[in-house]
Amino acid sequence: MSKRNPEYDFQWCPGCGDFGVRRALQVALEGYSAEHEEPQANNVVVAGIGCSGNMVHLVEGEQPFGIHGIHGRTLPIAFGVKMGNPKLNTVVVAGDGDFLSIGAEHIPPAANRNVDITAVVMDNGVYGLTKGQSSPTSAFGAITTSTPFGKIENPVSPLKQYMAMGVTYIASYYSSKPRDLAKVIQDAMNHKGFSIVHVQSPCTTYNDTYDILKGKPREGIAGLAYDIPEDHDPTSEQAANDLISRPGVPLGVVFRAEGATLQDRYDSLKEKAPAKSNEEILNSYLLKV
Amino acid sequence: MDKKDFVIRFAGEGGQGLVTSADALARAAAQAGYYVQTHSTFPSQIMGGPASSQVRISTTPVLSSGDGVDVLVALNRYAYDNHNQDLNHGGVTVYNAEEYDLPEGGNYFGIRADELAKSTGNARAANMVTIGAVAHLIDFKLAEIDNFITQRFTRGRDGDAEIIEANIKAVRLGVEVAQSSGFSVGTLAAPTKPDHEQIVITGNAALAMGSVAAGLDFYAGYPISPATTILVWMEHNLWGEDRFVHQVASEIEAINAIIGAGFAGKKAMTATAGPGFSLMSEGLGLSWMAEIPLVVVNVQRGGPATGLPTKSEQSDLYSCMHPAHGDIRMPVLAPGSIEECFYAGALATNWAERYQGPVILMSEFGLAERGENIKKPDLSEISTESRNAYEGTESGKRYVSWDGSTPLPGMPIPGGNGAYVANGSEHDEIGDTTHLPYHHIRLTERRFKKLDLLDGAHYEIENADADTIIMPWGSSKGPAREAYERLREAGENVGWLYSVSLHPLPQDVIDVLASGKRIIVPELNYLGQWSSLLRMEGYNAESITQYTGLPFRPADLVDSIKERLGAGATV
Numbered sequence: 001m002s003k004r005n006p007e008y009d010f011q012w013c014p015g016c017g018d019f020g021v022r023r024a025l026q027v028a029l030e031g032y033s034a035e036h037e038e039p040q041a042n043n044v045v046v047a048g049i050g051c052s053g054n055m056v057h058l059v060e061g062e063q064p065f066g067i068h069g070i071h072g073r074t075l076p077i078a079f080g081v082k083m084g085n086p087k088l089n090t091v092v093v094a095g096d097g098d099f100l101s102i103g104a105e106h107i108p109p110a111a112n113r114n115v116d117i118t119a120v121v122m123d124n125g126v127y128g129l130t131k132g133q134s135s136p137t138s139a140f141g142a143i144t145t146s147t148p149f150g151k152i153e154n155p156v157s158p159l160k161q162y163m164a165m166g167v168t169y170i171a172s173y174y175s176s177k178p179r180d181l182a183k184v185i186q187d188a189m190n191h192k193g194f195s196i197v198h199v200q201s202p203c204t205t206y207n208d209t210y211d212i213l214k215g216k217p218r219e220g221i222a223g224l225a226y227d228i229p230e231d232h233d234p235t236s237e238q239a240a241n242d243l244i245s246r247p248g249v250p251l252g253v254v255f256r257a258e259g260a261t262l263q264d265r266y267d268s269l270k271e272k273a274p275a276k277s278n279e280e281i282l283n284s285y286l287l288k289v
Numbered sequence: 290m291d292k293k294d295f296v297i298r299f300a301g302e303g304g305q306g307l308v309t310s311a312d313a314l315a316r317a318a319a320q321a322g323y324y325v326q327t328h329s330t331f332p333s334q335i336m337g338g339p340a341s342s343q344v345r346i347s348t349t350p351v352l353s354s355g356d357g358v359d360v361l362v363a364l365n366r367y368a369y370d371n372h373n374q375d376l377n378h379g380g381v382t383v384y385n386a387e388e389y390d391l392p393e394g395g396n397y398f399g400i401r402a403d404e405l406a407k408s409t410g411n412a413r414a415a416n417m418v419t420i421g422a423v424a425h426l427i428d429f430k431l432a433e434i435d436n437f438i439t440q441r442f443t444r445g446r447d448g449d450a451e452i453i454e455a456n457i458k459a460v461r462l463g464v465e466v467a468q469s470s471g472f473s474v475g476t477l478a479a480p481t482k483p484d485h486e487q488i489v490i491t492g493n494a495a496l497a498m499g500s501v502a503a504g505l506d507f508y509a510g511y512p513i514s515p516a517t518t519i520l521v522w523m524e525h526n527l528w529g530e531d532r533f534v535h536q537v538a539s540e541i542e543a544i545n546a547i548i549g550a551g552f553a554g555k556k557a558m559t560a561t562a563g564p565g566f567s568l569m570s571e572g573l574g575l576s577w578m579a580e581i582p583l584v585v586v587n588v589q590r591g592g593p594a595t596g597l598p599t600k601s602e603q604s605d606l607y608s609c610m611h612p613a614h615g616d617i618r619m620p621v622l623a624p625g626s627i628e629e630c631f632y633a634g635a636l637a638t639n640w641a642e643r644y645q646g647p648v649i650l651m652s653e654f655g656l657a658e659r660g661e662n663i664k665k666p667d668l669s670e671i672s673t674e675s676r677n678a679y680e681g682t683e684s685g686k687r688y689v690s691w692d693g694s695t696p697l698p699g700m701p702i703p704g705g706n707g708a709y710v711a712n713g714s715e716h717d718e719i720g721d722t723t724h725l726p727y728h729h730i731r732l733t734e735r736r737f738k739k740l741d742l743l744d745g746a747h748y749e750i751e752n753a754d755a756d757t758i759i760m761p762w763g764s765s766k767g768p769a770r771e772a773y774e775r776l777r778e779a780g781e782n783v784g785w786l787y788s789v790s791l792h793p794l795p796q797d798v799i800d801v802l803a804s805g806k807r808i809i810v811p812e813l814n815y816l817g818q819w820s821s822l823l824r825m826e827g828y829n830a831e832s833i834t835q836y837t838g839l840p841f842r843p844a845d846l847v848d849s850i851k852e853r854l855g856a857g858a859t860v
Contacts, residue, residue, distance in 0.1 A: 005719065007717060007721075007723065007725070008717075008721045008722065009723070009724065010722060039704075041703065041706070041708055042704050046549070054722070056710055057710060057721045063684055063708040063709075064708060065701075065708045065709065066708075066709070066710035066711070066712075067548075067552060067579070067711045068710050068711070068713060068722065069575055069711075069713055070545075070571050070572065070713050073541065073571075073572070076537065076543075076545035076546045076549070077545045077546070077548055078549060079545075079549060080507075080509065080546035080548060080549020080550040080551075080552075080553070080557070081552060082549075083507070083535070083546075083550065084507055084533070084552070084553030084557070085553040085554060085555075085703065087704060088703050088704060105539070106538070106542065108538075109537065109542065266533070273525075273528040275528050275530065275532075276528070276529070278498075278501055278502050278668055279668060281501070281526050282488065282498060282665065285488035285490045285494070286486065286487075286488055287319050287320060287486075287487040287488060288440060289320050289482075289487075
């Protein structure tokens with residue numbers, strides 16, 4: 001159930017990483033609206049299918065507009081929303097299955113266009129809502145309900161893919177520090193162009209990676225997650241590629257590049273393609289006698 | 290006696306200027322005051338492969354591409370062998386003597402168009418040599434062709450005069466060849482020039498123009514024959530303030546992009562053909578479920594799978610009515626003429642806004658690429674229905690129950706009041722996912738009840754008291770109408786029923802169907818899709834089917850309808 005809708009009967013499992021992402025998203029949406037003095041109604045959250053997709057119903061406080069669409073198609077829907085009304089702050093929320101498996105074909109076009117939207121990807125390395133199947137980011141050899149004798153596909157490397165595809169803003173984070181994650185998400189919203197915040201968001205039921213990410217400091221076990229060093233230059237492609245080639249889960253902004261958004265590029269064509277009235281278009285078909 | 294119409298076909302291979310020749314002749318005839326209709330058939334490749342392009346010229350509006358051919362221009366032997374049997378009685382073939390020879394004594398003569406064109410100093414005027422020969426055969430006024438040539442090549446450039454002179458000379462050389470052959474196929478009767486302005490336009494361009502006239506302002510598409518020309522049209526024309534057009538990465542992107550745009554407040558459209566339409570299924574289900582206004586055009590080709598990309602077929606009716614899983618039946622408009630393509634483009638755009646949901650607009654290869662001269666539509670007569678936006682201040686009003694007794698509540702627009710979630714899962718009033726039977730029942734009923742709002746589509750009812758009624762749909766309207774008129778002239782008591790909207794059907798049309806009369810549906814598919822849908826509703830319908838990849842010939846329809854009339858009811 002959600003606070004605003006007692007009848008709504010979906011809930012995440014206790015300890016789900018998506019709770020942290022929800023908190024962060026809510027703070028980021030409110031922060032973005034306050035920063036730009038815009039109403040919350042200018043925010044549109046486009047959700048995919050899976051545990052993470054329910055985010056759009058669970059955001060608390062003043063409500064943004066939302067679309068809870070179909071599996072894998074968050075990016076083209078968000079593209080339509082943004083180009084339909086460029087004033088809308090358009091945010092995609094999707095899981096690793098939705099974004100990197102069934103929906104993977106939509107990342108390169110979004111990057112090629114540099115459409116001004118932000119994607120928050122919740123990566124838990126498993127299909128949770130269908131009860132524990134292998135996902136694109138599950139490890140090689142992972143035992144899941146759909147790979148009972150071990151996964152025989154290599155896992156994808158999301159950050160390397162985003163870099164190779166030309167995404168102009170790439171951040172990596174985890175769900176455990178919502179306030180810091182909120183700042184990263186708001187920064188991504190402010191980026192002019194296509195931004196992805198890739199968040200490790202553990203599934204406590206099927207793939208609990210909290211200890212792997214954070215380690216067990218008391219037992220002297222280091223986690224995979226580490227803060228990106230302050231001297232990292234995210235505007236350097238070389239530095240970003242070096243960073244994501246290292247083992248571990250970096251926390252922070254990996255890469256950012258300034259450039260024309262799809263709207264900028266479209267506006268620049270308007271001089272070459274002057275607006276024609278409907279009558280002018282129709283008259284181009286006139287039979288001259 | 291002067292003849293009322295002629296069919297002239299140019300056959301050869303792709304890249305030989307067949308379409309250019311047919312279009313030039315069509316335009317010259319239209320300028321002279323005739324009615325014209327072109328029709329082309331070609332393989333799915335750019336150069337080479339057997340292709341043909343024809344024009345029917347008439348003193349009255351042209352309903353179909355006709356029965357046979359009066360003049361065949363056969364540019365290679367294959368074209369002669371394959372089209373010769375289509376010649377009407379008294380028809381003549383002009384063959385390409387630079388390419389092949391035929392034995393003496395047939396109803397044909399050779400022409401060396403390239404050689405003759407070169408002699409005018411303009412090698413590119415070969416098609417004008419051929420047109421000259423054709424003009425002589427049908428006794429078409431040369432002054433009209435000269436007039437056409439002068440208009441086409443007066444482009445304000447140096448050398449215009451030379452080009453005009455060479456082309457006119459080329460026409461004369463063609464005339465001489467035809468004259469010395471001694472052949473003629475008759476005299477084309479003088480036209481009655483229409484007293485209104487006309488446009489020469491294809492079905493796809495008319496459809497695109499109509500939708501923009503009704504305020505369409507967002508288009509996303511992906512190239513696919515025979516719908517590509519709509520994308521290209523939009524990329525050229527849909528510019529200006531608050532308009533957006535883009536070629537996206539797939540049909541899946543296209544449907545989802547227009548869902549996003551429709552949600553955001555735009556009048557959005559995409560156009561595709563069968564394979565792309567199949568890819569759009571899931572998105573169409575979402576737009577139905579979440580109640581997002583949008584228009585999807587399906588310009589049919591032959592199917593299934595890749596099928597016949599550049600041929601005529603009407604076999605996507607089932608998939609257009611029921612494109613997605615679950616309880617869905619889409620509103621479907623299927624125009625049957627170029628003029629109807631224009632008005633259906635406008636109506637589809639308005640319907641999507643009016644009932645807050647997806648509308649399917651069916652066209653077909655035979656309509657999409659053929660050209661016709663039609664009365665110029667009056668844009669000021671096109672109504673543009675704007676989004677009924679939610680004006681309250683509360684959330685939770687988007688998906689209220691609705692039984693049709695009040696106006697459909699307005700739709701909240703992002704940026705305004707009434708924030709909600711457009712949800713493809715079954716949902717409650719605000720759009721949150723629910724599994725409660727109460728919501729699934731009331732919203733299933735709302736989604737179907739909204740269809741009652743969709744009226745105003747063109748329909749025709751004639752001689753409905755006859756025992757047998759001919760009811761074509763979509764692009765088979767023209768040949769069926771021609772067959773109907775011939776049957777009536779021959780004294781057969783048949784009726785006529787036609788509706789651009791296949792779902793929902795206008796009440797007057799339902800009344801005729803419900804009277805129990807025998808309904809004969811000519812349609813280009815194997816299954817008899819429309820008649821089977823009508824039988825599903827309990828009507829007494831049967832089909833005359835054809836699945837050759839070509840449109841009906843009126844003469845064939847006359848024969849098969851007569852056969853049915855003799856045979857009595859055969860459901």
